[in-house]
Amino acid sequence: MDYSINEKARDALSRLAAMPGMAQVKEQVEQMVQYRRIAELRKQNRLKAQPQTNHMVFLGNPGTGKSTAARLIGEAFAEIGLLKRQNGSVPFVEISHGIITDSLVGASEKKVASKFKEARGGVLFIDEAYAFIGKAEHRHDDKVIATMVQLIEDMRDEIVVIAAGYPKNMAEFLSFNPGLASRFPTTIHFPDYDVPDLIRIAQQMLLEQEYQPSSDYLEALASVLWIEKSRPDFGNARTVRNHVERSIRRQAIRVSKLQQPSRKDLASLTAQDLVASPHGLADSEREALIKIIREAQSRLLKLDLNAIISAN
Template sequence: MALTPEERAERIRNRKAKAALNRLNALPGMTGLKEQINQMVQFAKVSKLRERMGLKTESHSNHMVFTGNPGTGKTTAARLIGEAFVHMGLLKTTKNEIPFVEVHQSDITESLVGGSEKKISAKFDAAQGGVLFIDEAYSFLGKSEHNTDSKVMTVIVQKMEDMRDEIMVIAAGYPKEMEDFLNFNPGLRSRFSNKIHFPDYAVADLVAIAEVMCAEREYEISPDYRERLSQRLDQERMLPGFGNARTVRNIVEQSIRRQSLRVSVLARPDRDELVTLLGDDVSLLSVQPVVSEKEQLLESISKAKKRLFEIEVEELLS
C-alpha cells in the first residue's frame, strides 16, 4: 500500500530525529543527559498516542538549564537535542533550516535605554522554530544602569512563555552561578523545569573524544599515543582552568604539528607514517617541584661553595 505524502513526510522527520538522537547517544559520557532526553522523547511519543485516541495530554516545557565546566559538550548536545525535537514536532516551525542562536551578554549590550530589551527580543525571533542558547546566562545580571538586567529578564520570561511551542531556550553556565541566575527572577525557575549537569569527562572519555577528533582529520592513533595522551590528560586535569574537550582539541592539534615535523624529515613517508600519531607526538607537561625560598638559597650557597672549592683546586694544580 502506497504511503500518502503526509505519511512519507512523517517517516522522513522520524528518520532525521532518530539520526540526531543517535549522534547524541554516541557522544562520550553524558549519562544523566541521555536518560532525561530519553524520558522527554518517550513522553512525547505517548502524548501523541493519547491525543490520537482522544485522551487528555499534559503540556510539557522543553526549556532547559545546562550546568558544568567549559568543554563538557553543552553546546554540541544543545544542537542535537534541538534538531531532534524539531523533527519530532515538539517545536513548531515553518523554516527549512533549524535555527540555533547562541547569545552572550556582549551581544545584547546597548547604551540606549530599552536597547538591550529589543536585542534579546530579536534573538528570540531569530531562534523561532529552534534553539536559543544563552551561554553564561548569569553574566546578564548586575547591569544596574537603568535597571537593565531586570528588564532583560522580564523579556526572557515573557518570551519563553509566549513562544513555548516554538522555541527551546537552553541557559548554560557554572552550577553555582546558574543558581543565582534562576533566583534573580521569580518566573525563571518555574520555566526552566529541566536541569541537567554535565560533569567533567573521565580520562577514558577524553581519549575517546581525541580518537573522534583525529578520525575527522584523517589521523589514527597508536597504542603508545593513547597511553601517552592518558598521562598528559591526568596532568592537565590537575591544573586550574582545565577545559575538558577543548583541552583535548588543543593537544590533538599540537600532536599533529609535532607529527608533521617528525614525518617531514623522512625521504618517502608512506600512508601509515602520514596518518599515524605516535607517543612521541604528545609532549608531557614539565612539572617543576615546589621549592621554598630557603631551599633555593641553601642550594645557591652550596653551588657557590662547590665552585669556590673547584677554583682552589684548579689554582693548586696550575
C-alpha cells in the same frame, strides 16, 4: 497509525548517544522523546495530551559539551515535532550578556526580542546566563531579565530555551527573578569528563580525521591529562581538541622528513607527536606527573583505560 521518529532525528540522537560521557543529558532527551511519542499516540486515540515545557538549564564547566548537546537536541526536537519547524535548517541562536548589552535605553531588550525571534523553530542558548544579573555588589537592570521571562513563556511552543553556566552562579540566576526557576523545569548536569572519557573523545576526534593513534600516544596523552585536569583553566573536551590539533600539526612536520611516507606513516600518531603542554611542564609538575602515573597504573586498570588502548 504508528508514530515513529524520522531518520534525521534518529541521526541527531545517535550522534548524541555516541558522544562519550553525558549520561544525564542522554537519558533526559530520551525521556522527552518518548513522552512526545506517547502524547502523539494519545492524541491519535482521542485522549488528552498535556503540552510540555521543554526549556532546560545546563550546568557544567567549560568544554563539557553543553553547546554541542544543545545543538543536537535542537535538531532532534525539530524533527520529531517538539519544535514548530520552519523551513530548512534548525536555528541555533546563542546569546550572552556581552552581545546583548547596549547602553542605549531599551536597546538591550530589543536585541533580546530579536534574538528570540531568530531562534523560532529551534534552540535559544543563553550562555553564562548569570552574567545577565551582574555581581551581587552590582546588579544589572532587571528589565532584560523581565523581557526574557516574558518571551520564554510566550514562545514556549516555538523554541527551546537552554540556559547554561556554572552550578553556583546558575542557582543565583534562577532565584533572581521569581518567574525564572519555574520556567526551567529541567536541569541537566554536565560533569567534568574523567580521563578514560577524555581518551575516548580524543580517539573519536582522531578517527573522524582518519588518524590512528598508537597506544603509546594515548598513554602519553592520558598522563598529560591527569596533570592538566587539576588546573583551574582545564577545558575538558576543548583541551582534548587542542591537543589533538597540535599533535596533527606536529605529526605532519615529522612525516614531511620521511623520504616516501607510506599510508601507515601518514595515518599514525605516536607519543613523539604529542606536545606535552603549550607552556611545558614545570619541574615540580614533572615530579608530580611521575608520581601520578605510578599511582594511576592501578587506577587505570580499574577504569578500563587499558582495555580502550589495547582495543585500538
